Amino acid sequence: MPESSPLLFLLHVSGAAALLLWSVRLVRTGVERGWSVGLRKLLRRGGENRLFSAGLGTAAAVLLQSSTAVAILTGNFVSAGTLAAPAGLATMLGADVGSAIVAQILMTRADWLVPILLFAGVALFLRGRQSNTRMSGRILIGLALVFVSLSMLRDATEPLRDSPGLISAMTYLGGDPMTAFVIGAILAWMMYSSVAAVLLFVTLAAQGLLPVTAALAMVLGANLGGAIIAYMLTLGSDVAARRVIAANLLVRGGGAFAALLLLLVFSPPLHWIGGTEARQVINLHLIFNLSLALLALPLVNPILRAVGPLFREPADKAGLTRISALDPAALRKSERALACAAREVLTMGEMVEAMLRSVITLFQKWDDNAAAAIQAKETEVGRMHLAIKLYLAEIQRNSQDADVNGRVMELAEMAVNLDGAGNAVSDSMLALAKRLDQEGTHFSAAGWEEIADFHDRILSNVQAALNVLMTLNPDAARALVEEKEKVRDEEQKLQRSHLERLRQGLPESIETSSVHQETLRALKQINSAFTIIAYPILSESGDLLRSRLSTNSGVPSSMG
16 A cells, blocks of 8 residues: 555554553553552642642643643542632643643653653563552653654654645645634544643644644644533532533633634734744643633632532432332343342442542531431431342342352442441541531641541542442452552551640640541541452452452553
């Protein structure tokens, strides 16, 4: 097939774009798996100082190479009440700047660096014994593959500089920036990565295939597409989180459209921001996001008020009762019945997660309505547990298959532990929060920071456990069990830290000592209950020997 073949061109470009997407994801997942706890703590430090919050968002986006990931984390914190909405919006504005900085870094021609990154990355990933060491290797490999994919893209498009058909199509986009803007937004949304989309557009501009006007419009469109990604991924979140995400969509998407109009109307000279067309495009991307953040930061409260009426608390859902997944008709087929039971266990876990997410705010400000809602959830969780047990018993009664009975016991154990986790929230943590309110006491600043950080860590593990239950992924299951050991060590460290404050005679620590220690123990109990979800998966894969992780499973099984 000749090199000018359109099919061969599409094959090469598609392969390069696919590698670019995967390598950006490789870096992001490496950071998330190796340093997610630290990143979450970092983001939660955003307070009333908007510049500080924006700076934290920028740093997190550079590390994660994704403003979308930062937006989702921030939405979770706002939803849990551990981060104020204005600070959340400021964090996301900073993350947009961080995403533009990432594009600047990755567009650097560093072909000489690729073999060094690959060699070091593979060595760390294969030889590393600690999880963080392996994740460092994953990140280095991902960075190397980003540069490789961009080089592939340049090579694939090089022969097409003189292609009349392609030049005509690209010239048309240069004369129709609105269409280019829409295409940029759609491509960024389809790629689920505004960073990857921007890198693609800038590379095409650097090759002389995409006129600078079209490249600018498509990069601005990618900013809109990136904000839409975060909005779509949080449609199931509560009102507080969606309000903040929508405010960022309004600012980033509306700002991108306004910037496009300004460029069309005034046609400013661009030579002062870059010597080449590609450099002009990538620099304008950074200038746009930085300017947008500086303009919007003083206005975060009015922006949030503007989008507020669009998101109201759901009306009373009387009559819309939850339908149980435990279908009696499915009992005739064991496999289908087990799937129904697994769905109900997952729903049970999601309810406990909602209880855990809500209870932390009561430690600072008691709310009778919120407490009653948590207790009502626990009552429903208890009913679900009983129904699941009876359903599983019926499955066992109808089947003599050893595999079916084994799965029945696994689901039964999960349900027991999830019910115990719900009790830990409703009976233990709720009572402790009520006790603080009745006694009129408060944690010390350091003590509250420790409790809030530990709660967030457990909530993250709960979400990871529910993902494991859905995907049955052995790698994710192993990471969950490894995290259990880290949680145990962290809880002991926090207990020692609390005792040190007692020795110093801090009044707040003395007044809340028992509440502080019992809260840490309850959170550790909840973490252990959800970690049980991973054990059957690891046992089946050979990664679990009795109750301990197999020493042979230290060798990574996949890079995905």
